[in-house]
Amino acid sequence: MQFQRETEALGQVAGRLSWDQETMMPRGSADQRSDERAAMETVLHQRRTDPRIAQWLSHIDESELDEAGRAQLRLIRRDYDRSAKIPADLAAAIARTVSRGHVIWAEARANDDFAAFAPVLAEILDLRRQEAQALAGGGDLYDALLDSYEPGAKGADLDAMFGALRPRLVALREAVLDKPQLPGLTQSFDEDGQMALTHVLAKTFGYDMTRGRVDKAVHPFSSGSGDDVRITTRTVPLDPFNCLYSTIHEVGHATYEQNVNAAYRLTPVGHGASMGVHESQSRIYENQLGRSRAFTGWLYGQMRDTFGDFGIADEDAFYGAVNRVKNGYIRTEADELQYNLHVLLRFDLERALVSGDLAPADLESAWNDRFAADFGFAVDKASNGVLQDVHWSAGLFGYFPTYTLGNVYAGCLYQALRKAVPDLDAQLGQGDTSQALAWLRSNLQCHGGLRSPRDLIADAAGMSPSEEPLLDYLEDKFSSLYDL
Template sequence: MNTATLYAEFADHLRGLGALDQVAGLLNWDQETQMPPKGSAQRAEQCAAVARAAHALATAPRLAELVGLLEGADLDPAQAVNVAEAGRISRRATRVPAELAAELARASALAQTVWQTARESNSFADFAPVLERVVSLKREQARCLVEGSETPYEALLAEYEPGMTEAELSGMFGRMRPKLTLLAERIAGSGWRMPRFTGAFARAGQLALSRRLCDVFGFDGQAGRLDLAVHPSSSGSGGDVRITTRVNEYDPRECAYATIHELGHAVYEQGLDPAQALLPVGMSASMAVHESQSRLFENQLGRGRAFCEWLCPAFGAQFGATGVDMPETFYAAVNLVEPGFIRTEADEVHYNLHIMLRYDLERELIAGTLDVADLEAAWNARFLADFGVEVPEPRLGALQDVHWSAGLFGYFPTYALGNVYAAELNVALRAALPGLDRMLASGDVWPVVEWLRANIHRKGRLLPPAKLIAEACGRAPSEAALLDYLGRKYGALYTL
């Protein structure tokens, strides 16, 4: 059998695996947005069935055989990446028993429903038993996946950021933490009182503005949709990308910037190479690269002075008087720095401190040095130490994020790494598009989307994450660009 025929069979097998992954995403999206409350038990079984089917495809002897036959064959770069990625997927899946994969999917689906209810009732005790089950299963999965010198946490991290180590992350976070803390302290001591939004902002108006933002940021509405959910998210790819946002009728920043954040994810998924759809090379490079797109949209662009010149009158047209009716005051209001409880609403200075808290706690959970029974107290003590404020209730603390109920251990650090990548991309964008601020001030984000499409989106998984960013930016990424950006921006805002 010639290489072309072998590769065609191989690609068809992989597309089936990619399609099942998207089915799992759709089940999760439906659970967050449409599923009736009594559907959780059935949904858990559906998720388990899909996980079992995906595991069977990933561990099929024929896939491993095809990978062996194609390794070293005369393949183009995209085909070679698909073969290498299929080998990695197959090896990882083979280490995890099929029933464990199915039970993880089942337990996570049930846990998400319990998390939503516990969050509404503000009771961590209601959530703890199901979280304990998820953590136990993730520990078991990590033990199965560990390879070579990997730690159990690194084995889970590899699902989101292949090749990244705890030592690298901890080193980066250790360098960032004191500088971020010092910047936050200097801002708090500056004496500046920033303007704030005032009044009530109707849900319908916020959703209308969100749909307008979808158009501005290049989201193809014929290939996706926007809905409300408890926790903002993005799922799907290509011609079917689903994003969700949430509304706070007294703080319109939450909906607007959650939407812009998720649009970064969605536009990335819509910009992947359609010729490689459902194949590994046609997927995002990593979750940190994914988060770099959302954080770039949300912060460097969306919270930038130039874009506020467009967004301020857009708010005024939608809501009338907002209390911050001039671009300068609007810019100050959307960049207000103060310690807050909710990660997704955190300012840029405090945001990475939120991530470091979660990173440390979830590593302890997986290592077994922290029990779920002690998680709420550990969270509250760490938050008080890092932010100087006591957590008043569980929904503002250990119950605020969906990730652990969904079994996404190892995901959180990719947000901070995504911020590092976003800062590098911002520098590169400004060099490539000298008129960028003028474009943003007029609400023209399309040149940014085109640049990202050429330098990030279309390349999919052709390059390892850090190399992809380095190629796009002309230098190896480091936290220096992020810290410089934050120092300059907030130093000017708060006259430090």
């Protein structure tokens, strides 16, 4: 296991290079950083495909292992089998190109210039399709990429689940948007106050700041595991909720990693089970807990303490401001009700890209057409449309559907959590998340990658994953909020 622990440690170092690129790296360092990341990926690929791994695996008697040992063996074998199928030069080329592509994307986004990004997007897509072909062995290319983020998931199954989500989401959205819009915030909120409150919220939701830190980035994210788990957020003067709820969201990711059983650290089970399970934690923190009527009542007091009178009369009006449904372009800023519709758009488009049905050069027009059809108004600029997300510049094809899958998982978990903690609202009204977080920690987070994603959710929630609890939760919440 020492060999595996060293590989895991090097993977964490590689992740720190990415974190630095997003937060502190000088702009002029991009070319050198792409070479550094490629070099690190080459080393990691060599270790992950070391022929000794196959020999070691062949000498293990699985019947002598406990549950954790069997899980370690399963994940080591899976990683070895997948890595061995990918040529080393392809792995290095992907690392080098996505590092360069990220810089080009950031500049293109700042200039609202998709044409400047399209050529490198085509390069990244071609490399990822080569990877998918190596992994799929003649099977579905998108499934091969999806499996990297949600092991065992299939695009066709997600398509069916999302198809069941869409009609009720669209019907509820139409009913809500027919109602008068709830009042929102109207004044500017200073950056220092927002960042001070993010630290309060991070600690409120259990983030151990002795093993983490909060920085700013263009696109909020969480990075690392075990004793070094870092998060980022961003500030917007006229929209402090962007900062505050991005922070709560990323804390959900970060505390999951911090709360994995310490005995699993720097092993294959020492991480979250999948991106969908990871997203279930960030979304239940952000939405079912953080945007609840009870918790927003407490947060209203914190906002007044930080910013003084900011034009919202009382806790009920603040709850409405936090949860109001309105038209918007940006996925990360979307309300709970419409968020998944943003994800479904991306899921369909990236499947078309990977299959070859959509050319990268045509992506912007396809995005704009689909957005107008789904949301009823036109995209005004590329940074509000096809360039808003970092994922495709990073080559993360297959990642987007895990956001909605995470929401589905969160709906199942929240239903079980409310049964387990019957006075949850009273606790949240005092800013006390301890029992909710303890339930999530003991029923899900501590297990890391011990079980498959579906089994982990089923064990914690007491039911197989289903979209019904999420839809019921959304309909109950927004029907009450908008008096439907």
